Amino acid sequence: MLTNLKEQPKDKILGLMSMYREDPRPTKVDLGVGVYKDANGVTPVMRAVKAAERKIVEEQISKAYTGLAGDPAYAEAMTDLLLADSVDRARLAAVATPGGTGAVRQAFELVKVANRKARVFVSDPTWPNHVSILGYLGIEVVKYRYFDTATRAVDFDGMMEDLAEATSDDVILLHGCCHNPTGANLNLSQWQVVIDLINDKGCLPMIDIAYQGFGDGLEEDAAATRLVASSVPELLIAASCSKNFGIYRERTGLLMALSAKAESTAVTQGNLNHLNRQNFSFPPDHGARVVTTILTDPELKADWMAELEEMRLGMLGLRQKLADELQTLSGSNRFGFIAEHRGMFSQLGTTPDLVEKVRVDNGIYMVGDSRMNIAGLNEQTVPVLAKAIVDAGI
Ligand code: LMR
Numbered sequence: 001m002l003t004n005l006k007e008q009p010k011d012k013i014l015g016l017m018s019m020y021r022e023d024p025r026p027t028k029v030d031l032g033v034g035v036y037k038d039a040n041g042v043t044p045v046m047r048a049v050k051a052a053e054r055k056i057v058e059e060q061i062s063k064a065y066t067g068l069a070g071d072p073a074y075a076e077a078m079t080d081l082l083l084a085d086s087v088d089r090a091r092l093a094a095v096a097t098p099g100g101t102g103a104v105r106q107a108f109e110l111v112k113v114a115n116r117k118a119r120v121f122v123s124d125p126t127w128p129n130h131v132s133i134l135g136y137l138g139i140e141v142v143k144y145r146y147f148d149t150a151t152r153a154v155d156f157d158g159m160m161e162d163l164a165e166a167t168s169d170d171v172i173l174l175h176g177c178c179h180n181p182t183g184a185n186l187n188l189s190q191w192q193v194v195i196d197l198i199n200d201k202g203c204l205p206m207i208d209i210a211y212q213g214f215g216d217g218l219e220e221d222a223a224a225t226r227l228v229a230s231s232v233p234e235l236l237i238a239a240s241c242s243k244n245f246g247i248y249r250e251r252t253g254l255l256m257a258l259s260a261k262a263e264s265t266a267v268t269q270g271n272l273n274h275l276n277r278q279n280f281s282f283p284p285d286h287g288a289r290v291v292t293t294i295l296t297d298p299e300l301k302a303d304w305m306a307e308l309e310e311m312r313l314g315m316l317g318l319r320q321k322l323a324d325e326l327q328t329l330s331g332s333n334r335f336g337f338i339a340e341h342r343g344m345f346s347q348l349g350t351t352p353d354l355v356e357k358v359r360v361d362n363g364i365y366m367v368g369d370s371r372m373n374i375a376g377l378n379e380q381t382v383p384v385l386a387k388a389i390v391d392a393g394i
Contacts, residue, residue, distance in 0.1 A: 035243075071288060077292045119141070126175075211344060
């Protein structure tokens with residue numbers, strides 16, 4: 001039986017991780033996978049996470065199952081963080097999921113259950129796993145223009161022209177903030193135009209938000225999601241706690257589904273629970289409990305927010321330093337977009353060949369589509385990267 005199996009295509013982000021590990025050069029720089037690193041190249045356990053874990057170890061008296069949707073306190077704390085008072089909670093169903101990827105997967109499965117004809121519109125480019133999961137589930141993918149490789153900003157006219165093709169059978173997938181992989185984001189007036197189109201066409205918006213707090217701040221990064229939530233009848237949101245709580249391996253995500261009417265919420269919730277049951281039964285609890293503990297304890301929450309803000313400002317500082325360094329070395333302002341982008345990533349907008357050249361010549365690893373993880377840099381490696389970019393003729 002197993003001899004029938006064919007090799008699967010390699011995930012380009014994860015493939016890069018192993019290539020980096022095998023590179024013996026001590027000067028190598030990892031700008032691949034989206035993991036935050038401090039100035040010493042360490043992905044730290046955040047202070048509030050450590051404290052919450054200690055508290056859980058002390059106070060937890062049982063590890064019996066929670067519920068198919070996870071602990072309701074987790075969904076409530078996450079809803080407060082992400083949506084605040086932008087929606088009528090009676091219209092909201094939610095399930096805990098194994099990471100943000102689990103939420104994305106369950107969202108697509110829900111779409112498939114709700115409408116076999118649904119196509120999913122995704123930005124070009126988007127996080128590669130969006131396209132991969134949709135392909136695996138046999139859901140048609142429609143790419144909409146998003147990134148202008150000349151300006152390295154959003155091609156908003158192109159995007160709207162392509163989204164105009166969506167029908168009431170379709171889903172439009174949007175990144176809530178800190179677009180992965182480009183780092184280029186819509187402003188709130190552009191979001192409003194997208195919302196008007198969604199309401200006009202009657203299609204279902206889906207927001208993937210994995211970097212709240214990494215862009216302009218916790219509240220600012222939630223603003224677009226809240227605007228959508230308060231303006232549309234139905235909405236899916238896949239949220240991840242991997243990055244902003246630094247709990248990557250704990251697999252902590254949440255899928256929220258907003259129904260048009262409160263009377264539909266129970267059925268929506270039942271479908272979400274059913275999907276969890278079919279795929280893995282109960283969602284993982286530890287990371288969700290850590291997040292809930294932090295968000296419901298004012299002291300821990302304040303400390304978490306302070307540390308997250310330090311991380312955000314650190315990444316912004318690195319962006320500015322890289323843009324400045326590139327301006328000096330290239331004698332032009334064509335890399336100014338790096339300081340304008342937000343979140344963990346910036347897409348250089350160059351060819352895979354030049355990305356490969358930078359890797360071979362300098363041991364600098366970025367994803368083939370020229371996505372750089374800004375958090376993989378530090379004060380010492382910024383000038384090294386800037387020189388490598390200019391030397392490669394990018
Ligand atoms: C990334 O985009 O690098 C992260 O979201 C990690 C992943 O799972 O791809």
